[in-house]
Amino acid sequence: MSFAPFTVAVPGKAILCGEHAVVYGHAALAMPVQRHLRIDFAPRPQSGPKAGPKAGKGPLIEAPCWDLQLELAQPSAQTQVLARAIEAAFAAVPAASRDLLLTIDSELPRSAGLGSSAALAVALVRGLAQLAGEAQVLEKETSRAMEIEKIFHGKPSGVDHSVIASERLLAFAQGQVQETQIPVGKTLEFVIAVIGSHGGTAQRVGNLAQRRERWPQLYQPLMRQIGALSDHALAALAQGDVHQLGALMDVNQGLLNALGVSSAELEQAIFAARAAGAYGAKLSGAGGGGALLALCQDKKTQVLRAFSDLGYQAFESSLQVQ
Ligand code: MEV
Secondary structure, eight states, rough: OOOEEEEEEEEEEEEETTOOOGGGTOOOEEEEEEEEEEEEEEEOOOTTOOOOOOOOOSSSEEEEEEEEEETTTTTTTHHHHHHHHHHHHHHTTSSSSOOOEEEESSSSOOHHHSSSHHHHHHHHHHHHHHHHHOOOOOHHHHHHHHHHHHHHHHSOOSSHHHHHHTTTTTEETTEOOOOSOOOOOEEEEEEEEEEESOOOHHHHHHHHHHHHHHHHHHHHHHHHHHHHHHHHHHHHHTTTTTHHHHHHHHHHHHHHHHTOOOOOHHHHHHHHHHHOOOOOEEEEESSSEHHHHHHHGHHHHHHHHHHHTTOOOOEEEEOOOO
């Protein structure tokens, strides 16, 4: 099958409030970030006398950003999970051609709390649906992406791929999007730092699940409290109250630390961001490294400098008034 090559681009995500607790049904607030993952969809050249090294049947995946090439039919030990995830995307859209050259280009570091796997899942099913001639339907896309996220993460809450697919601020609870439109009273200016790899969401969520099962009386109230913070954060957003939102982010960070998902590096960078003038700062995602989200408004330059002094890469991201 021949078609004109096209590109699907999707943003990464950051969690404003509520990670980990959202896995147990409590409320979370998540937003897209201005860093993207792109997949170029092109027909794979067919084998023949003049065929180049990329010719062949079935999907060939190239991701120079991850230093990776994957012949889907022959995954290596390192690419097995990725291959299963991509196979799941093809299984979800059986009408799409398989003789594809997929080139992945990502500005989202992997295992860093910015939704790289969810972005990959959404971009894959969106591109395959386009190839199959389907109209884009958000519900279908998110339920397909969920199956792929399960391969990466075991039991994802669904917040990551939901925010990435809808590309807007979301309130999420009980496995579902809660608000169709969230009013935001002000443009919010963030700086996001990448502290390093967290070594896998599934493992971090799994370790916390074991602690929660062993000591429910300790962990369940903390998670309930985090869910309540998300509700307060929603109200602060609507009022454009950046001071309250920042305070809520700081309290959320304290509770995430109590849950055992922070790290020495995260805490150091969070304190540095606050000292540089951030209104609030917290980890974003699974924790234990990964990404850090600082609400900065007019203090972006100072916070960027603080992260740079600590040797961390950081970028700006804003949330527009709707
Ligand atoms: C990961 O970005 C967010 C977690 O809450 C896991 C999930 O929601 O599936 C840690």
